[in-house]
Structure formats: structure tokens, C-alpha cells
Amino acid sequence: MHPRLQTQLDLVTARNPGEPEFLQAVQELMLSLSPIAGRRPDYAQWSVLKRMCEPERQIIFRVPWVDDAGEVQINRGFRVEFSSVLGPYKGGLRFHPSVNISIVKFLGFEQVFKNALTGLPIGGGKGGSDFDPKGRSDGEVMRFCQSFMTELHRHIGEYTDVPAGDIGVGARELGYLFGQYKRITNRYESGVLTGKGLSWGGSRVRTEATGYGTVYFAQEMLATRGDSFDGKRVVISGSGNVATYAAQKAEQLGATVVAVSDSGGYVVDESGIDVALLQEIKEQRRERLTEYVSAKGASAHHVADGSIWDVPCDIALPCATQNELTGRDAKTLVEHGVGLVAEGANMPCTTDAVEVLRDAGVLYAPGKASNAGGVATSALEMQQNASRESWGFEETEDRLREIMSSIHEQCVATADEYGDPGNYVMGANLSGYLRVADAMVALGVV
Known part of the structure; x- marks a missing residue:
């Protein structure tokens, strides 16, 4: 340095x-x-x-709510509005016990440059709570979300700050949040949240966007070496929204996804992960991955201990959470012949892991580039809300693919210009930083 x-x-x-x-x-x-x-x-x-x-603004607040037993519970809510020089603050809400100010600030900081890379007029922010929706009834989740939005509504708006979903915040939670916002403000401002349901202002492809976008970015990386997903063996950490749709798109491109994970371990399915079954278990039934093995049969087995990165693969897509892929994991992947690692989550590779991968010549994409598809499609959702339009699936997916291709081109061109060809970390960081810095300097000391 x-x-x-x-x-x-x-x-x-x-x-x-x-x-x-x-x-x-x-x-x-x-x-x-x-x-x-x-x-x-x-x-x-x-x-x-x-x-x-x-950050331009950091908001921390109390979230009181009553559980099904009639007991008062208290959680802590956060919203870090990091930078608005390119547009309204834009970034998800995460509900998970690990959420604290450091994690929200890191996510907001990354979001600034990720959003800049999309080329769309959106700033960066992030938020959430240490509330854990797992094991909670729909009524408990609703009461928590209503209390959370009762405070958050003061700080958001379609021209101010536009939250979306993240870990622990899916269609159910966004519905409750938007309902409370509408109730309090007495306005139907569909552009105030993204990731909404299709029947109330959402965009097609938004659910799939982060996972699809990660695979599209990886596809562009492979193409620089005259390669593709066809016939590749893929391991994906996580089994939520991002991991599920990354698996779906990878399989559509001819790969075999052999492993996914959750907090209770990982499943290996040598015949290829059945994405429809995975969606049923995780999204509809909200059950653990052990149920996948019970339903799939002999081709699948569950591993409760160890690391999913012990499973040999050609392509690794970490799509779970920050710092999940360590230096030791990276060494194991390299020993097993991995050729590409693209981040579907935010900062899932530790600093040591990135060094190991780059030293070994593995194609590596940082999350601010490879997982930008989610926020890019959120911005497209904002555009549709503003114009009162609804685009078709193919049209929206084409826009997503174009944006991911453009981000890839920026990363490659910037790395080449500054003397380190193939360094996607440098390319992504410098591209995003220069765009934000240009606007920041132009707007003066504000």
C-alpha cells in the first residue's frame, strides 16, 4: 500500500x-x-x-414488539445512509442476530461502490436489525416489521433512501414493512422499497437478479479464457435467494451444481442439486437442508461438520455471508483445481483467501462487481415504479445481462489502464471509487 x-x-x-x-x-x-x-x-x-x-448519516433505534406469548421483546434497528452523491441511498435491510453497526457500515460502504459500478443514479446505504426471523410465527414477524418501520419511515422515501431485502428479509418481511409505511404515511409510494411482490409494484427478475447476475458476471470472466459453464462442477454456499437462483442459472448454462449449504451444514448431490426441490424446502416450507436429503434420496447426503469448500469443484460461488471462505478454504479449493471464484454474497472471502486465490491464478470476482445484479434490478424496479410501467421477464433479464456485462467491461478496462490486467478487485474498486469521487468533488464540501 x-x-x-x-x-x-x-x-x-x-x-x-x-x-x-x-x-x-x-x-x-x-x-x-x-x-x-x-x-x-x-x-x-x-x-x-x-x-x-x-457515512453521511447513521441511525440506531429501539424496536419494541410483543411475541406470541405476550412478552415484550426489544431489538436494535440500524440504517446507515452512507453516500448520496450519485442518487438516493440504496441498499438492503438485513435481519439476523449478527447485525451490528460494524456490519451495517461495511455493507453500506461496499454498496456505495457497487451501486456506482451499475452506472445507475443510486447512492449507497444499508440497514437492518439483530432480530432473527427464523422460528418466529408470521404474526411475530409482522409485529416486529411494523415496529421497525414505525421508526424507519421517518428516514426513507423514493428520492431520499430506498431500502430493499437482504438476509432474513424476503417477500413476507417486505410486505409487512411496506404495509406499515403505507398505513403511517397514507401514501402509496411504491418506489420507497424494492424487492416488492409483483402484485404491488415489484419487478420481474428482482427475486432472481443477484444469483443470476453473479453467474452472468462469472460467464463473462470465463469467456476471457475461452471457457464457459458447460460441463463445469459448481459448489455454491448458502441456500437462500441468491444461492438458489445462482444454482438455477448455472444449471441452465450447462453446469452441474453439486453442493449447497445452510447454517446446519451442507448437502452434496452428485446428480445435481434439484433447484425446484430446494426452493420448496427453503422458501415454501422454511425447513432445513436435511429435509432435502430425505426427499431426494440416495444421490444426496448431508454433512453437518466441516466446510462446503472441501467439496471439489471447478467453480465456487460463495453466496452465504461475510468472511465465510477463509485462507484454509481457499487453499483446499486450489488443491482441488478450482478455476473461478465469484462472490454472490458481500465480502464472503477473507483477505487471506483472496491472496491465496490470486497467487494461484484463479479468476476471482469481488462481490461489489459480481453480485451487483440485485441492486441493479432494484434500480430498474424504481424506474418502473416512477413511470407506472411493468416490464416483461425477458426484457428485464436482458437489461440485467447488459448491466453485468458492462460492469465486467469496466473492471477489465480499468485494471488494464492501471497496469494490472485481470485484477478484478482493482478494476472494481477503482472504477467505483473514481465515479463516486468525481461526483463528490463536483458537489463541494457537503
Whole structure:
């Protein structure tokens, strides 16, 4: 890292103690900025980086609700509105026990540059709560969401901040959140949330977008080496929305997805994961992956311990959560001959893992590039809401594919321009950073 940037990273570290995830994301960005320290020193100055690393607004609030037993429960809600220089804050809500200010800030920071890469007029933000929807009844989830939105509604709007879903926030939760927003404001502002149901302002392909987009980006990477998904063996961590649709698209392109996971372990199915069965178990029945084995039969088995990355594959798509793929996991993947790793989740590879993969010559895509399909389609949903239009599935998927191809082209071109061909991390970080910095400097000190 350039000495000037190291000094600035030290200042950010001192300013944000006890926030490891956020500092990890900042460090990853700054490691990519060394080339501009000489060519664009004005953009490597502390006056710019200080604003880039400080959220415009951080909101923390109490969320009181009553469970089915009549007991009062208290959770903590968050919304970090990181940057609005390119448009209204845009980013998901995550409901999970691990949620804290460090995780929300890291997610919001990543979102700024991810959103910039799409080329669409959206800023970056993120939010959520340490509430765990798993095991809760629909009534409990509804009461929590209503309480959460009772506070959050003050801070959002289609021209201000537009949340969406993330881990633990799917169609059910978004429905309850939007219903409460409409009730409180007495306005039907469908553009205030994205990821909505098709019958109340949602966009086709939004459910599939993050998973599909990750695979489309990986497809572009493979094409640079004259390769494709056809005949490839794929392992995908997670079994939620992103993982499910990544598996679906990979199989449509001729690959065999042999393993998926959840918090209770992972399933290996050598005949190929049955995506329809996976959706039934995880989305409709809300059950664990062990039920997949019971339903599928002899071709599948469940592993409760160990790492899904022990399963040999040609392509690995980490689609679960941050820092899930470690340096040890990366070494195992390399030993088994992995050729490509594309992140479907946000920062699922540790810093050590990224170093191992790059040193081994593995094609590696950071999440801010490869999983940008979700927020890109959210922006398309906002566009449809604003114009009172509804696009067809094929039209929307074509737009998604074009956006992912454009992001890939930006990453490749920027890495080439700054002297490190094939470095998707540098390409993504510099492309996003320069676009945000241009707007930030143009708008003055605000």
C-alpha cells in the first residue's frame, strides 16, 4: 500500500475502533488505490478519503414488539445512509442476530461502490436489525416489521433512501414493512422499497437478479479464457435467494451444481442439486437442508461438520455471508483445481483467501462487481415504479445481462489502464471509487 494511503487507513482505524468488518472493507479499497496516488493524487488525499469513509448519516433505534406469548421483546434497528452523491441511498435491510453497526457500515460502504459500478443514479446505504426471523410465527414477524418501520419511515422515501431485502428479509418481511409505511404515511409510494411482490409494484427478475447476475458476471470472466459453464462442477454456499437462483442459472448454462449449504451444514448431490426441490424446502416450507436429503434420496447426503469448500469443484460461488471462505478454504479449493471464484454474497472471502486465490491464478470476482445484479434490478424496479410501467421477464433479464456485462467491461478496462490486467478487485474498486469521487468533488464540501 502507498505510504500516504497507509497513513489514511491508520486514521480511519483510530476513528472506528471495534468495527473489524468495516475496517476490512476500507482496507480492501485502499489496497486498490495505490495506482491513483501517483496519477490522481487529488483523489488520494485525506480530504476526499475522509468523506468517502464517513457515512453521511447513521441511525440506531429501539424496536419494541410483543411475541406470541405476550412478552415484550426489544431489538436494535440500524440504517446507515452512507453516500448520496450519485442518487438516493440504496441498499438492503438485513435481519439476523449478527447485525451490528460494524456490519451495517461495511455493507453500506461496499454498496456505495457497487451501486456506482451499475452506472445507475443510486447512492449507497444499508440497514437492518439483530432480530432473527427464523422460528418466529408470521404474526411475530409482522409485529416486529411494523415496529421497525414505525421508526424507519421517518428516514426513507423514493428520492431520499430506498431500502430493499437482504438476509432474513424476503417477500413476507417486505410486505409487512411496506404495509406499515403505507398505513403511517397514507401514501402509496411504491418506489420507497424494492424487492416488492409483483402484485404491488415489484419487478420481474428482482427475486432472481443477484444469483443470476453473479453467474452472468462469472460467464463473462470465463469467456476471457475461452471457457464457459458447460460441463463445469459448481459448489455454491448458502441456500437462500441468491444461492438458489445462482444454482438455477448455472444449471441452465450447462453446469452441474453439486453442493449447497445452510447454517446446519451442507448437502452434496452428485446428480445435481434439484433447484425446484430446494426452493420448496427453503422458501415454501422454511425447513432445513436435511429435509432435502430425505426427499431426494440416495444421490444426496448431508454433512453437518466441516466446510462446503472441501467439496471439489471447478467453480465456487460463495453466496452465504461475510468472511465465510477463509485462507484454509481457499487453499483446499486450489488443491482441488478450482478455476473461478465469484462472490454472490458481500465480502464472503477473507483477505487471506483472496491472496491465496490470486497467487494461484484463479479468476476471482469481488462481490461489489459480481453480485451487483440485485441492486441493479432494484434500480430498474424504481424506474418502473416512477413511470407506472411493468416490464416483461425477458426484457428485464436482458437489461440485467447488459448491466453485468458492462460492469465486467469496466473492471477489465480499468485494471488494464492501471497496469494490472485481470485484477478484478482493482478494476472494481477503482472504477467505483473514481465515479463516486468525481461526483463528490463536483458537489463541494457537503
